[in-house]
Amino acid sequence: MLDFVGLGLFDEKDISLKGLEKIHNADKVYVEFYTSILMGTDLEKMEELYQKKITVLSREDVEQHAEEWIADAKDMNVVFLTGGDTMVSTTHVDLRLRALDMGIETSLVHGASIASAICGLSGLQNYRFGKAATVPHPYVTSRGSRVVSETPYDTIKMNMDNGLHTAVFLDIDKDKGYMTVNEALEILLEVEGKRGEGVMTDRISVGIARAGSPSPVVKADYAQSLKSFDFGEPLHILIIPASLHFVEAEALVKLAGAPEAILEDVD
Numbered sequence: 027m028l029d030f031v032g033l034g035l036f037d038e039k040d041i042s043l044k045g046l047e048k049i050h051n052a053d054k055v056y057v058e059f060y061t062s063i064l065m066g067t068d069l070e071k072m073e074e075l076y077q078k079k080i081t082v083l084s085r086e087d088v089e090q091h092a093e094e095w096i097a098d099a100k101d102m103n104v105v106f107l108t109g110g111d112t113m114v115s116t117t118h119v120d121l122r123l124r125a126l127d128m129g130i131e132t133s134l135v136h137g138a139s140i141a142s143a144i145c146g147l148s149g150l151q152n153y154r155f156g157k158a159a160t161v162p163h164p165y166v167t168s169r170g171s172r173v174v175s176e177t178p179y180d181t182i183k184m185n186m187d188n189g190l191h192t193a194v195f196l197d198i199d200k201d202k203g204y205m206t207v208n209e210a211l212e213i214l215l216e217v218e219g220k221r222g223e224g225v226m227t228d229r230i231s232v233g234i235a236r237a238g239s240p241s242p243v244v245k246a247d248y249a250q251s252l253k254s255f256d257f258g259e260p261l262h263i264l265i266i267p268a269s270l271h272f273v274e275a276e277a278l279v280k281l282a283g284a285p286e287a288i289l290e291d292v293d
């Protein structure tokens with residue numbers, strides 16, 4: 027049996043009782059921290075609370091060599107842990123399908139996810155979100171030119187045209203670190219400036235830091251101002267709202283300190 031268990035958002039205590047039960051019954055427990063990471067804990071604290079040894083898998087272990095560790099699940103209980111919900115904004119459905127092809131039974135234990143936390147913390151309605159985007163760190167080519175992905179900007183623009191908000195996930199890179207809301211806004215405004223377009227200028231953006239922690243930060247402001255706001259420690263996520271329903275605008279003013287002027291431009 028291969029059990030996929032979502033760890034929730036912030037520390038080792040965010041796991042569900044069902045998830046914990048799966049770990050207690052497991053012969054082997056694996057975790058990956060490349061799609062998301064619990065910033066309020068570490069492997070030692072997790073192993074202490076869960077009373078199990080946990081092996082950390084790299085992206086390569088999960089995406090290229092999965093058969094090697096999944097095979098044990100043919101005659102053992104193997105648990106695979108992931109930050110947030112195990113199947114939200116990850117590619118882990120591929121792992122599940124591979125396991126099924128190998129004749130291995132699978133199960134899911136869901137965890138609190140950033141996808142729903144952003145709605146709760148900001149007051150933006152979950153049914154008004156379109157396709158999510160990810161802002162990767164810029165990279166430098168062998169010839170020395172800096173390359174910035176324009177894909178997230180295109181996604182925001184497409185969603186905006188359809189009246190939909192965009193959740194913008196921020197890159198987690200083992201060398202370059204955790205991207206901040208500030209860096210992501212700089213990158214998106216750079217693309218906007220280069221193209222001479224105006225999707226984000228004069229619009230409210232929302233930054234959220236450390237969802238699920240005792241002190242999450244939620245701040246809404248015009249992109250140019252928000253890019254210098256201090257959100258503190260990671261993880262961060264950015265939301266680019268489309269037009270706002272009046273309750274969403276009121277929530278952004280009261281829950282995220284947005285300028286009251288936004289109350290005059292609502293649906």
Ligand SMILES: C[S@@+](CC[C@H](N)C(=O)[O-])C[C@H]1O[C@@H](n2cnc3c(N)ncnc32)[C@H](O)[C@@H]1O
Nearest residue numbers: 062110111114139140195196236237261262263
């Ligand atoms: C690719 S998503 C994976 C989502 C995860 N499976 C879930 O369901 O929550 C990871 C990105 O979401 C955002 N994120 C995840 N947890 C967060 C948290 N607790 N606070 C703020 N942002 C978070 C970060 O931008 C991070 O890079």
